[in-house]
Amino acid sequence: MATRSVLLFISGVALSGCAIQQTVKPVEHFADQQVCVIENPAVREGFVESYRHALETKGYVARQLPATASIIECPITSTYTANWRWDLAMYMSYADIKVYNNGKPIGEAVYDSRHAGGNMGKFINADHKITELVDQLFPGGAGR
Numbered sequence: 001m002a003t004r005s006v007l008l009f010i011s012g013v014a015l016s017g018c019a020i021q022q023t024v025k026p027v028e029h030f031a032d033q034q035v036c037v038i039e040n041p042a043v044r045e046g047f048v049e050s051y052r053h054a055l056e057t058k059g060y061v062a063r064q065l066p067a068t069a070s071i072i073e074c075p076i077t078s079t080y081t082a083n084w085r086w087d088l089a090m091y092m093s094y095a096d097i098k099v100y101n102n103g104k105p106i107g108e109a110v111y112d113s114r115h116a117g118g119n120m121g122k123f124i125n126a127d128h129k130i131t132e133l134v135d136q137l138f139p140g141g142a143g144r
Contacts, residue, residue: 024136027099027107033142034061035099036074041067043082050127051080051097054134059142072103097133109133 035055037048052062063074071077082095099107111129 021112022110022133024109024133025107026137026139027101029140030076030101030106032076033059034063034074034076036063036065036069036077038065038069038071038073038077038079039067040080043080044084046127047080047082047095047130050130051078051134054131055138057131058134058138060138061142070103071100076101077103095130095133097137099137107137109137 037052037055039048048064052064055062065073065077069077071079077100078097079100080095080097083093093113095109095111097109098105111133
């Protein structure tokens with residue numbers, strides 16, 4: 001009986017370390033319909049394409065700025081970073097999208113499966129996850 005309890009305890013501890021976390025602080029409404037996205041050349045090109053598409057689907061005009069641009073280059077700017085890992089297959093393990101209004105942070109969406117371990121939920125479709133993050137980050141869409 002003690003062996004069984006120990007095994008259950010160890011299993012519980014091991015699974016508790018397999019967490020996937022997602023936190024979103026949505027932006028409040030702003031009048032501008034343009035969101036300037038500052039390029040991050042360290043991130044796979046497909047990420048920014050998905051991000052821009054998700055913004056446009058919500059009614060925003062996504063304008064891409066070079067990596068050297070400042071967060072005050074446009075009234076509403078956004079930065080992003082994302083990482084992929086290999087574990088039986090490539091998957092997006094981390095994404096962080098930040099939004100600024102005149103250089104001040106107004107919203108952020110973070111997806112983090114870096115500590116997912118054996119959690120198979122980490123094998124997500126990155127395009128769908130980016131769309132989900134944008135939907136939560138910009139809940140009203142442009143002009144609403």
